[in-house]
Amino acid sequence: MAARVFAIRSLAGHLKARYSLDRDDLDGIERLNGTARSFEPNQYLLREGDRPKYCSFLVDGFVYRHKIVADGGRQIVSIHIPGDIIDLQNMLLQEADHNIQALTAATVLLFPHEEVVALAFARPAVGKAMWRETLIEASISREWIANVGRRDARERTAHLICELAMRRESAGLGPREAYELPMTQEQLGDALGLTAVHVNRTLKALQDDGLITRSKRSVAVNDWERLRAVADFTTNYLHLGQG
Amino acid sequence: MAARVFAIRSLAGHLKARYSLDRDDLDGIERLNGTARSFEPNQYLLREGDRPKYCSFLVDGFVYRHKIVADGGRQIVSIHIPGDIIDLQNMLLQEADHNIQALTAATVLLFPHEEVVALAFARPAVGKAMWRETLIEASISREWIANVGRRDARERTAHLICELAMRRESAGLGPREAYELPMTQEQLGDALGLTAVHVNRTLKALQDDGLITRSKRSVAVNDWERLRAVADFTTNYLHLGQG
DNA sequence: CACGCATCCAAACATATGATAAGCTGATTC
DNA sequence: GAATCAGCTTATCATATGTTTGGATGCGTG
Missing domain, CATH: 2.60.120.10 (Jelly Rolls)
Incomplete structure (x- = not known):
């Protein structure tokens, strides 16, 4: 596996x-x-x-x-x-x-x-x-x-994708450009404070805009910089540096 | 003061x-x-x-x-x-x-x-x-x-009022039935992921339903048990017991 | 006292997201 | 290979919340 x-x-x-x-x-x-x-x-x-x-x-x-x-x-x-x-x-x-x-x-x-x-x-x-x-x-x-409180569905979803990408990379689990994301849209909704249906809409929109590609249970980030910008994502809150 | x-x-x-x-x-x-x-x-x-x-x-x-x-x-x-x-x-x-x-x-x-x-x-x-x-x-x-993710405006607002009431009481700062809450509706909105306008509507609704009374910058809880129920509030996450 | 300023309040309208439903796909099972 | 099932997709409609605006109120400052 x-x-x-x-x-x-x-x-x-x-x-x-x-x-x-x-x-x-x-x-x-x-x-x-x-x-x-x-x-x-x-x-x-x-x-x-x-x-x-x-x-x-x-x-x-x-x-x-x-x-x-x-x-x-x-x-x-x-x-x-x-x-x-x-x-x-x-x-x-x-x-x-x-x-x-x-x-x-x-x-x-x-x-x-x-x-x-x-x-x-x-x-x-x-x-x-x-x-x-x-x-x-x-x-x-x-x-x-x-x-959840201040970003709309598109930003929110993009943000989660960025965060997981970054955390995985930082833990040495693989590159941030593509990774396995074994969550159903229902589960993504529960993480994002959205319904599964709206997660579906949102992922589709991100894909149509060329930001990501989904296949089965994984995500590819096609344009990291643009996705980052959409998500308003920065790494500072992850405190990745040495302790 | x-x-x-x-x-x-x-x-x-x-x-x-x-x-x-x-x-x-x-x-x-x-x-x-x-x-x-x-x-x-x-x-x-x-x-x-x-x-x-x-x-x-x-x-x-x-x-x-x-x-x-x-x-x-x-x-x-x-x-x-x-x-x-x-x-x-x-x-x-x-x-x-x-x-x-x-x-x-x-x-x-x-x-x-x-x-x-x-x-x-x-x-x-x-x-x-x-x-x-x-x-x-x-x-x-x-x-x-x-x-913020899973409760609507009414529940959310009630929940914050309950939480602060409980934390104050537990810190020995006064009873939970009435307390000073020196936040503007704008600030409450920023805490609840709502707009100030909607906070206004929501507070008014809670007041009209007899759950709370507002005066200037303080809140009175008229019916703790009902407010608690609306808010889906419990104290478990505050871990109030002895360490 | 007048003025400016922040806050509160209310109404009318706009929109993002939810709810429901139905069909589609692909995997698993017998 | 039919049957089943979970998950994905799309469409339609409903609604909670946002947006904009304007006015009322109160308070500090000159």
């Missing part, structure tokens, strides 16, 4: 690429008791109200987090790609305030909260790296608020 | 109320080099692109954070009340990805980043408390995504 080619190796390896960690820091990470676990597409990793005991590091596949509102509507609040530490958000909170679900088949490594917290404070460089990861996620959430 | 009555005393005092910290933890916090600083209404505390060197603890007044999109539209991404640590979000990031601005006259205490980080890792209980505060903020951001 194609996705497997890009699977991330290990938490230590991934953090090492972005933070300056010494031998002891890396040893600490490698000594964490990680358990691999696989999930089917659509399977829940965690439900709102649960009391999670593990952080999960996403090795392979896509995962997303979402909330359900009163009328049954669903809002996806984040999308995760291999290399993301999915569950640091819940680490110091008691009760999950959202659901986490597998988008595709996915493999994660589970690490017990207590061990991760203990390591974070025993090895401050590791703690800072993890804390920083949670802050970057928060930054992405803020951008999503602006995206 | 009325707001001053509710001013928060100190960072140590505020954290002590929510976290179990021992004498050394509190000493560490009190020994931080905090500088008081006042801001005029609308004055910027920080601009996108700045490289902040201080965390700010909000003692008095209201502050908000926002982003500007391509067409000049503005999206408020968070609203802060006394007791909030405004700038932990930027602490481990280089460059601010959003603006921070005073809503009313405001007083903050500034603490140098390095000192705060050093304390966080010297006194893990303090570090956990601060980290947790940033995670709660992230949780609120997620709820805002859902609010």
Whole structure:
């Protein structure tokens, strides 16, 4: 399966690429008791109200987090790609305030909260790296608020395509010009605050304008600069630089 | 001035109320080099692109954070009340990805980043408390995504009124049944992803239905339970319990 | 007191997006 | 290879929200 080619190796390896960690820091990470676990597409990793005991590091596949509102509507609040530490958000909170679900088949490594917290404070460089990861996620959430709140469907959709392209590239998962995007239009709508029908219209318009090409479950960006401009996309909120 | 009555005393005092910290933890916090600083209404505390060197603890007044999109539209991404640590979000990031601005006259205490980080890792209980505060903020951001993405104007507006009521009450700033809300309808619109005109319509509708009463710059909640139901509001995402 | 300015409010009209429905495609199953 | 099913596509119609405008109100400043 194609996705497997890009699977991330290990938490230590991934953090090492972005933070300056010494031998002891890396040893600490490698000594964490990680358990691999696989999930089917659509399977829940965690439900709102649960009391999670593990952080999960996403090795392979896509995962997303979402909330359900009163009328049954669903809002996806984040999308995760291999290399993301999915569950640091819940680490110091008691009760999950959202659901986490597998988008595709996915493999994660589970690490017990207590061990991760203990390591974070025993090895401050590791703690800072993890804390920083949670802050970057928060930054992405803020951008999503602006995206959903103040951009129209066309800008919004283009923005999501740019963001995922950039995050994938930055995680070493492949070039931003074309990538696998295994989301249905319904799911895209739930991420963008739109209906599936309108996502369809919008994607078609972007394609007719020569900005992107869609095939089955992947996107090609034909004109990155123009798409970027339409989306009002910048990379600053992703904080891609070294920590 | 009325707001001053509710001013928060100190960072140590505020954290002590929510976290179990021992004498050394509190000493560490009190020994931080905090500088008081006042801001005029609308004055910027920080601009996108700045490289902040201080965390700010909000003692008095209201502050908000926002982003500007391509067409000049503005999206408020968070609203802060006394007791909030405004700038932990930027602490481990280089460059601010959003603006921070005073809503009313405001007083903050500034603490140098390095000192705060050093304390966080010297006194893990303090570090956990601060980290947790940033995670709660992230949780609120997620709820805002859902609010703007999947709730209509009426629900959205009611939700914001409930959230601020609850957060104020929980911070010990007064009862949730009535409170000062010194935001213009334009600013409310920027927070809700609506236009000022539509905020006006929506507030009027909520008032006509007997849910709230507005006077000058404050709100009274006439029927908390009904407003809560309209808003689809729950407190779980605020994580009000002890850390 | 007069003036300017921000805010609130209301009405008329415009439009982006939602809702519903129906047909189409391609994969999977028996 | 027929049947089924999920997802995509397109069209029509409905509506929530935006846009524009103008007037009322209140407040600070000269």
